[in-house]
Amino acid sequence: MTTIAWAHPPEAVLFDLDGTLADTAGDLGGALNHLRLQRCLPALPLDVLRPHASAGARGLLAAGLDIHPGHPEYEELRQAFLSAYEHCLADTTELFAGMAEVLSALEARGLDWGVVTNKPHRFTLPVMRGLGLEARAGVIISGDSTAHAKPHPLPLLTACERLGVSPQRTLYVGDDLRDIQAAQAAEMPSAAAAWGYLGTAEDVGRWGADVICAHPQDLLALL
Structure with missing residues (x-):
């Protein structure tokens, strides 16, 4: 893992949901x-x-x-x-190991965090509720919350607008190429979640993410 050269201190972290924030x-x-x-x-x-x-x-x-x-x-x-x-949205779904500590650390540092996912809103909210995170997240953007879904940058830009933060001072974390493409289009620093699902036969190093993190807690060193 390398690091990110922030021009200004980071203000927020946005997470993809499936395969990044939670194991669904x-x-x-x-x-x-x-x-x-x-x-x-x-x-x-x-x-x-x-x-x-x-x-x-x-x-x-x-x-x-x-x-x-x-x-x-x-x-x-x-x-x-x-x-x-x-009918089984939160039967076995749970946060990835170490993610609960990351979210608590972000909150302790005064950094905003939220979720930007392509999952439909009618599924996103029950999952976040089942994880006990609906009220804690500063913003939740689903696949049908905006006119375009990832890899279009609009969901990420909308999340930043609602949080009142700059894309350039926000980190987006995802486990799919679409996540990194969306972050790049939004001119937002990105981290590839190597603990996630990643697809099949994927060379994550070719996605163009600013960093590749092996474990959720690696994110804290970037901030």
Whole structure:
């Protein structure tokens, strides 16, 4: 891990949700396996599905059922997946190890923090509520909160506007290439969360993040 040369002291940290702030793969994978069982297919182990969790319904339907956008059954199965997920949003979801301490440290330092995710709002809030973080987060931006989702910069810029902070003095942390692309488009420093899902066969070093962090607590050294 390298460091970030802040021109001015940082004011805030924004986190992606799935695979960065929280380990949601168990519940997302459970929803996918529900669809497989309906098709008389055996459940897949979580370690097979985990790398695809950050891509949501699209990634999990591809990994678990080989169904992709454009397939005649895709939209029906996407809706079925979302319906199944809605019933298990916080069954196994939990913060990644060390993340609770990071959030407490940010608050102790007087730094704002929030969440910017592509997850739909109707799922984001129950997950944040289940984690006990809804009231603590300074801002929560979901995939349908703005006109564009990541990798467009608008969700990050909207979060900064609501917090009253500068993008150049805000760190965005994510475990997907789209997260880093969004941060770059917003001219915001970025950290790749190497503890996250990361997709498959990804070379995180090629994403262009300012830093790559192996553990959530590495973030504190950047601030």
